[in-house]
Amino acid sequence: MANADSNDRRSVVVLLSGGLDSATVLAMARASGLACHALSVDYGQRHRWELDSAARVASSLGAASHRVVRVDLRAIGGSALTGHAAVPKGRTEPEIGGGIPATYVPARNLVFLSIGVGLAEVVGAAELHVGVNAVDYSGYPDCRPEFVGAFQRAADLATKAGVEGRGVAVRAPILAMTKAEIIREGVRLGVDYSLTRSCYDPDERGRACGACDACTIRRRGFDAAGVPDPTDYAEVGSD
Amino acid sequence: MANADSNDRRSVVVLLSGGLDSATVLAMARASGLACHALSVDYGQRHRWELDSAARVASSLGAASHRVVRVDLRAIGGSALTGHAAVPKGRTEPEIGGGIPATYVPARNLVFLSIGVGLAEVVGAAELHVGVNAVDYSGYPDCRPEFVGAFQRAADLATKAGVEGRGVAVRAPILAMTKAEIIREGVRLGVDYSLTRSCYDPDERGRACGACDACTIRRRGFDAAGVPDPTDYAEVGSD
Numbered sequence: 119m120a121n122a123d124s125n126d127r128r129s130v131v132v133l134l135s136g137g138l139d140s141a142t143v144l145a146m147a148r149a150s151g152l153a154c155h156a157l158s159v160d161y162g163q164r165h166r167w168e169l170d171s172a173a174r175v176a177s178s179l180g181a182a183s184h185r186v187v188r189v190d191l192r193a194i195g196g197s198a199l200t201g202h203a204a205v206p207k208g209r210t211e212p213e214i215g216g217g218i219p220a221t222y223v224p225a226r227n228l229v230f231l232s233i234g235v236g237l238a239e240v241v242g243a244a245e246l247h248v249g250v251n252a253v254d255y256s257g258y259p260d261c262r263p264e265f266v267g268a269f270q271r272a273a274d275l276a277t278k279a280g281v282e283g284r285g286v287a288v289r290a291p292i293l294a295m296t297k298a299e300i301i302r303e304g305v306r307l308g309v310d311y312s313l314t315r316s317c318y319d320p321d322e323r324g325r326a327c328g329a330c331d332a333c334t335i336r337r338r339g340f341d342a343a344g345v346p347d348p349t350d351y352a353e354v355g356s357d
Numbered sequence: 358m359a360n361a362d363s364n365d366r367r368s369v370v371v372l373l374s375g376g377l378d379s380a381t382v383l384a385m386a387r388a389s390g391l392a393c394h395a396l397s398v399d400y401g402q403r404h405r406w407e408l409d410s411a412a413r414v415a416s417s418l419g420a421a422s423h424r425v426v427r428v429d430l431r432a433i434g435g436s437a438l439t440g441h442a443a444v445p446k447g448r449t450e451p452e453i454g455g456g457i458p459a460t461y462v463p464a465r466n467l468v469f470l471s472i473g474v475g476l477a478e479v480v481g482a483a484e485l486h487v488g489v490n491a492v493d494y495s496g497y498p499d500c501r502p503e504f505v506g507a508f509q510r511a512a513d514l515a516t517k518a519g520v521e522g523r524g525v526a527v528r529a530p531i532l533a534m535t536k537a538e539i540i541r542e543g544v545r546l547g548v549d550y551s552l553t554r555s556c557y558d559p560d561e562r563g564r565a566c567g568a569c570d571a572c573t574i575r576r577r578g579f580d581a582a583g584v585p586d587p588t589d590y591a592e593v594g595s596d
Contacts (some may be wrong), residue, residue, distance in 0.1 A: 136358065144407070145584055152388070185433070185435065186432070187428075187429050187432045188427065188428070188429040188431075188432070189426075189427070189428045189429070189472075190426050190427040190428070191426075191472075191475070193425070193426040193427070194424075194426065194475050194476045194479050194480030195479055196473065196475070196478060218517045218520065222517055223475075223479040224474075224475035224476075224479055224516065224517070225471045225474050225475030225478065225512075225515065225516060227515060228467075228469045228471035228474065228475070228511065228512065228515045228516075229468060229472060231467045232464045232467035232471050233383055233428075233430075233433065233464060233468060235463075235464050235467065236430070236433050236435070236462075236463035236464030236465075236467070236468070237433045237463075237574075239435060239463040239464065240433050240434050240435030240463055259514065259515055259516060259517060259519065259520045260514075260515040260516070262514065264514050265514040265515050268507070268510045268511040268513075268514050268515075269511045269515070271507045271510070271511070272467065272504065272507040272508045272511045273464075273467065274507075275498065275499075275501065275503050275504040275507050276464065276466060276467045276498055276499040276504050276507075276508070277463065277464060277467075277499070278457045278461055278463070278498060279500060280498065281457065281498045355415060
């Protein structure tokens with residue numbers, strides 16, 4: 119147990135959106151015995167319900183702390199997720215992942231990873247864990263492995279931690295996994311996916327639309343994993 | 358005037374803190390005939406007076422627009438500028454620039470440049486101009502040229518603009534200038550430095566303390582430039 123003991127003394131920051139990918143990343147880090155400081159960003163997203171999910175996920179998986187940092191990306195605009203443009207619905211391949219969609223938020227992961235590295239410096243965490251995924255994804259450029267590598271170099275040069283040689287290692291443990299693989303790993307680790315939300319355009323009660331890219335990718339993931347989908351979909355109509 | 362005409366059709370984003378460096382960068386871009394979208398960040402800094410200065414500077418130099426984006430870096434902490442720790446006073450070399458001071462804000466320029474690149478994408482600006490300076494500076498790692506270069510690569514990979522090959526070029530036009538050179542250039546271009554504020558710890562009326570690193574570097578810059586210092590210092594006592 120020397121390794122586990124060593125891990126117990128390590129802490130990491132985990133970016134937690136409230137969706138299923140980052141919930142799985144948190145569960146993986148917790149299963150490795152890491153103390154996890156969860157970090158969510160309130161960036162003016164129309165699907166603010168995901169912040170409520172993030173808090174529940176952080177609690178259920180035993181995060182050491184959970185912070186919500188406000189970043190007003192609405193002041194920049196340029197995205198269906200922070201403005202009034204329509205969220206695309208009913209798309210399948212090759213549309214999904216075949217280009218950068220209207221739900222792209224300019225510089226989102228640059229901003230999120232930057233804040234994550236900043237928090238890691240402050241709490242003395244050696245690593246920042248992020249749930250970016252480049253397989254079953256929406257075609258966002260800032261979810262690709264080459265971005266994560268380039269960001270790592272910029273962060274090492276930008277930070278006191280980097281200058282002092284203890285850096286903050288950016289980890290993307292589900293980068294190359296399919297959505298089905300992610301879900302199966304999460305189920306194995308006890309993630310309660312009913313607490314997570316992926317939908318970009320939930321109704322006023324927080325129920326998923328079932329038709330946006332995020333819902334489509336999520337639904338197919340559960341289907342491919344052979345796991346019952348616990349999502350509360352609006353169009354199914356629970357009452 | 359073909360070149361000027363070509364420049365007139367170009368727009369850029371300029372990060373504007375309210376201090377003298379970024380005011381000079383804005384003046385240089387304006388003098389090149391660029392349409393300038395000024396961007397300031399309200400990150401919970403104790404010297405919020407600088408945001409008032411930024412608005413005045415943007416107006417006086419004819420910025421095409423001025424946005425203030427809120428980013429709650431107080432939620433992360435770790436800096437004298439966003440918390441209750443004392444701002445160092447009365448320091449000279451080798452203390453100033455000889456190490457990373459308590460006023461370092463974790464990941465600040467990572468966050469600021471990220472938001473700047475995001476805004477540049479949205480407004481269709483080809484360049485992001487930033488007033489980082491590695492000569493007469495406070496020893497912050499995220500003001501070094503190697504950081505700017507690494508950030509450029511990360512931004513090119515993170516953004517839709519980068520993927521589409523039109524990128525956002527990050528420019529640091531005063532990176533290698535001394536503070537005196539910056540001030541002389543600004544005076545030549547008509548910058549009213551009385552509108553700018555550098556102090557980390559102004560009094561309740563916004564007057565500069567005259568003793569923090571930012572005040573010390575600013576004072577010496579005016580002295581070395583042979584330009585009268587227009588700063589309103591609290592300890593001089595105007596009434």
